Amino acid sequence: MSTPNPSPETTVPHPSEGLITLTHVIYALHAFSAITGLLSAALVLTAFLTGWPSIIAVILNYAKRAEVRGTWLDSHFGWQIRTFWYALVWLLAGGVAFFTLVGIPVALVVWIVTGLWVLYRIARGWMTLSAEKPMSQQL
Numbered sequence: 001m002s003t004p005n006p007s008p009e010t011t012v013p014h015p016s017e018g019l020i021t022l023t024h025v026i027y028a029l030h031a032f033s034a035i036t037g038l039l040s041a042a043l044v045l046t047a048f049l050t051g052w053p054s055i056i057a058v059i060l061n062y063a064k065r066a067e068v069r070g071t072w073l074d075s076h077f078g079w080q081i082r083t084f085w086y087a088l089v090w091l092l093a094g095g096v097a098f099f100t101l102v103g104i105p106v107a108l109v110v111w112i113v114t115g116l117w118v119l120y121r122i123a124r125g126w127m128t129l130s131a132e133k134p135m136s137q138q139l
Contacts (some may be wrong), residue, residue, distance in 0.1 A: 015071040020132070023076050027126040030080065034118055044115030045091055046062060049084070054139035058084045072134035079135040083121045090114040121127060 033054035037047030048054050061077050061084075061134030068074045094110035128135055 003039060013071050016070055019064070019068055020129075022060065023068075023073055024082060024126070024131055026057045026060055027122060029053035029060075030074045030083070031122050031126070033057075034115070034122055037071075037086040037115065043111050044059070044118060045087060047109050048115070048118050049091055050089055054084065072132070076129055076138065078123050078137075079121065083118060083125075087114055087118050093111055 029051070030048065033051030034044050034048045036042070036051055037044035040047065058081065061081050065074070065077050065081075068077055090110055091114065094107040094114070097110065098107035125135060
């Protein structure tokens with residue numbers, strides 16, 4: 001019995017080793033920024049969003065996204081980009097709450113929870129990348 005050939009629509013091209021390595025580097029840049037927030041007086045969230053390594057990582061995500069389009073790495077690039085922008089939205093939401101006296105504790109909780117969420121997304125994404133699997137299309 002012969003094995004049927006997969007149709008071109010179901011075949012996902014394997015990305016080059018260079019692009020896989022680049023994706024590891026991007027996760028490392030994000031992780032470095034986030035861990036800087038753990039080891040300093042800064043929050044994980046602010047270190048992640050304002051640290052040069054994360055900013056460079058997001059620029060690399062956008063610059064190389066066309067090269068990973070159609071491969072399983074595309075899901076990782078989307079995951080990393082969404083992590084950055086959603087973290088920024090939550091930072092701003094906490095900032096709005098911070099400017100009200102009652103909202104200061106709320107803002108701190110929002111920022112701490114978002115920082116933990118960022119750490120989770122970096123760890124989950126990097127582990128999934130190490131297994132050479134695509135990310136699920138969740139938030």
